[in-house]
Amino acid sequence: MPEIEIANEVAGMDIAKETGNSQEFELARMRHSCAHLMAQAVNELFPEAKFAIGPAIEHGFYYDIALSQTLTPDDLSAIEERMRNHQRAAEPFTRNEISRDDALSLFGDNPYKIELIEGFSLDEEISTYQQGDFLDLCRGPHVNTTADIGAFKLQSIAGAYWRGDERRPMLQRIYGTAWPTTGELESYLERLEEAQRRDHRRLGRELDLFSVNDEIGPGLILWHPKGAIVRYLVEQYEQKEQLERGYDLVYTPHIASEKIYKTSGHLETYRENMYAPMSIEEVDYYLKPMNCPGHIMIYKNQVHSYRDLPIRLAELGTVYRYERSGTLHGMLRVRGFTQDDSHIFCTHEQIVAEAEGVIDFARHMANVFGYGFATYLATKPTKAIGDDATWDRATHALRQALERANLDFELDEGGGAFYGPKIDIKWLDALGREWTGPTIQVDFNLPERFDVNYIGEDGERHRVAMIHRTLLGSMERFVGGLIEHYAGNFPAWLAPVQVALIPITDHQNTFCREVETRLREFDLRVAVFDHSDRMQAKIRDAQLQKIPYMLVVGKREVEADSVSVRLRTGEDLGALTVDAFLALVQPIITSRSLTLTSPLEVTSAAN
Ligand SMILES: [Zn+2]
Numbered sequence: 102m103p104e105i106e107i108a109n110e111v112a113g114m115d116i117a118k119e120t121g122n123s124q125e126f127e128l129a130r131m132r133h134s135c136a137h138l139m140a141q142a143v144n145e146l147f148p149e150a151k152f153a154i155g156p157a158i159e160h161g162f163y164y165d166i167a168l169s170q171t172l173t174p175d176d177l178s179a180i181e182e183r184m185r186n187h188q189r190a191a192e193p194f195t196r197n198e199i200s201r202d203d204a205l206s207l208f209g210d211n212p213y214k215i216e217l218i219e220g221f222s223l224d225e226e227i228s229t230y231q232q233g234d235f236l237d238l239c240r241g242p243h244v245n246t247t248a249d250i251g252a253f254k255l256q257s258i259a260g261a262y263w264r265g266d267e268r269r270p271m272l273q274r275i276y277g278t279a280w281p282t283t284g285e286l287e288s289y290l291e292r293l294e295e296a297q298r299r300d301h302r303r304l305g306r307e308l309d310l311f312s313v314n315d316e317i318g319p320g321l322i323l324w325h326p327k328g329a330i331v332r333y334l335v336e337q338y339e340q341k342e343q344l345e346r347g348y349d350l351v352y353t354p355h356i357a358s359e360k361i362y363k364t365s366g367h368l369e370t371y372r373e374n375m376y377a378p379m380s381i382e383e384v385d386y387y388l389k390p391m392n393c394p395g396h397i398m399i400y401k402n403q404v405h406s407y408r409d410l411p412i413r414l415a416e417l418g419t420v421y422r423y424e425r426s427g428t429l430h431g432m433l434r435v436r437g438f439t440q441d442d443s444h445i446f447c448t449h450e451q452i453v454a455e456a457e458g459v460i461d462f463a464r465h466m467a468n469v470f471g472y473g474f475a476t477y478l479a480t481k482p483t484k485a486i487g488d489d490a491t492w493d494r495a496t497h498a499l500r501q502a503l504e505r506a507n508l509d510f511e512l513d514e515g516g517g518a519f520y521g522p523k524i525d526i527k528w529l530d531a532l533g534r535e536w537t538g539p540t541i542q543v544d545f546n547l548p549e550r551f552d553v554n555y556i557g558e559d560g561e562r563h564r565v566a567m568i569h570r571t572l573l574g575s576m577e578r579f580v581g582g583l584i585e586h587y588a589g590n591f592p593a594w595l596a597p598v599q600v601a602l603i604p605i606t607d608h609q610n611t612f613c614r615e616v617e618t619r620l621r622e623f624d625l626r627v628a629v630f631d632h633s634d635r636m637q638a639k640i641r642d643a644q645l646q647k648i649p650y651m652l653v654v655g656k657r658e659v660e661a662d663s664v665s666v667r668l669r670t671g672e673d674l675g676a677l678t679v680d681a682f683l684a685l686v687q688p689i690i691t692s693r694s695l696t697l698t699s700p701l702e703v704t705s706a707a708n
């Protein structure tokens with residue numbers, strides 16, 4: 102059975118939004134036309150094939166096909182060849198409008214098209230497009246002729262449930278990519294190859310960072326020692342920063358009674374994402390899908406005056422949310438994950454300063470991990486609670502914070518949650534891909550539902566302003582992203598093993614063990630490669646493990662209390678005394694430098 106994938110998901114990365122941009126539109130039209138071209142070829146080779154849907158997606162297109170025979174990569178080449186023949190023939194795409202009844206009889210032997218037609222509203226215009234002998238149900242639009250389709254390549258075959266529903270039939274999905282020119286196609290395929298080389302699932306296995314185990318269950322991550330140390334270092338660093346920035350750390354339980362989720366509204370609006378309850382002394386308890394209710398109860402445990410605000414509660418909170426098995430993807434899309442979650446309780450006047458503080462924090466984290474930054478301000482959607490004045494005020498506050506931080510941002514019109522506007526920050530990784538990053542979400546809903554207040558200067562009770570904030574998102578997705586961003590080459594401060602000690606012969610084993618002890622005293626993570634392999638094999642092994650520093654030790658080095666320093670990049674730093682090596686690496690590690698040869702220069706006194 103082919104790997105199961107889901108439509109329109111490039112896991113973790115955000116699909117380019119529908120921008121209304123005409124260039125994007127033309128590209129999508131061309132790619133969708135290429136899907137028809139592919140269906141035409143498939144239809145010739147497999148006349149019994151039934152076509153379901155064939156949309157354009159980011160970078161290309163797919164078509165879902167019902168076919169008893171399982172398609173193979175060889176079939177893809179045969180399909181491609183026929184596509185090229187039809188492309189050369191410059192067959193025009195012709196549109197026809199037909200009645201609903203004609204459509205139902207024309208596609209009578211295709212249950213998928215019938216279901217689509219039956220789903221159309223009665224006044225909907227129904228049209229077909231035909232090129233050559235191939236006719237398809239389609240709204241269009243299409244390019245003029247098959248010759249207007251650019252350079253394409255069929256990429257893979259996957260299983261896909263009809264309408265993404267695991268109770269419906271599984272279809273075969275052929276993915277393809279299409280570009281205006283051959284050059285663009287080639288450069289895309291190169292980028293793709295690079296992305297596959299960096300795939301965190303592959304590197305996670307090769308570097309022994311994490312696994313997913315069927316007996317534990319899909320979408321549940323097992324962090325191996327080498328992955329766990331990376332997560333621990335990230336968490337420890339963030340917690341330290343949070344404390345310095347005036348956050349208070351809290352812990353809340355993994356389960357909570359139904360009472361809280363009734364009040365929060367989660368049982369009403371979020372139930373399909375929650376797991377079935379367990380009954381404890383006749384009360385239903387749920388695995389927590391979000392940390393907010395617990396933090397609100399901590400805030401509400403006492404009466405707060407305006408002088409106490411802002412209160413910033415932070416937790417590495419593990420939550421469990423239902424995701425369909427077909428959508429799970431390595432560490433990027435999982436069923437249990439730990440958010441670096443915080444809830445800021447403040448006055449409405451403080452929203453600007455608080456958002457500004459989070460933006461500064463987010464910027465700092467982007468620098469530490471070497472990410473670029475893309476920022477969006479999401480405004481009021483059509484379905485929303487709260488009056489316009491409240492929305493305007495909060496949206497204005499977020500905008501002001503962005504402007505004060507001198508941050509370029511794009512407006513995501515109508516992209517806010519129903520309960521408030523938000524700032525979305527995307528990390529831009531080494532390949533220029535966008536990853537979900539920090540969010541700063543104002544919430545008008547929960548303070549109402551939970552009646553969350555503070556006592557103002559006037560002695561009256563006032564509704565608190567509440568901000569949900571994550572910086573890294575979830576530890577799973579963030580570390581998964583880091584693996585791809587660094588291609589497994591973690592900077593020295595994060596590398597699971599920082600130093601490999603490589604004795605040339607057994608005679609240097611004792612000295613290497615001594616050096617190991619000395620380095621460990623300075624908290625370096627060291628492995629001694631004293632197995633019986635030849636030196637070259639040990640170096641290769643250390644390189645495959647992407648260990649930043651390899652210290653080779655022979656007779657001469659022992660005599661001089663030194664080590665020969667090689668980097669995983671292949672660079673050779675020559676012989677250094679053990680003390681000189683320590684003097685080199687310690688500032689690199691403590692400054693969290695992204696290079697292996699020099700510490701990060703501190704450019705400003707702040708942070
Ligand atoms: Zn079409």
Ligand SMILES: [Zn+2]
Pocket residue numbers: 391392393444569570
């Ligand atoms: Zn929250």
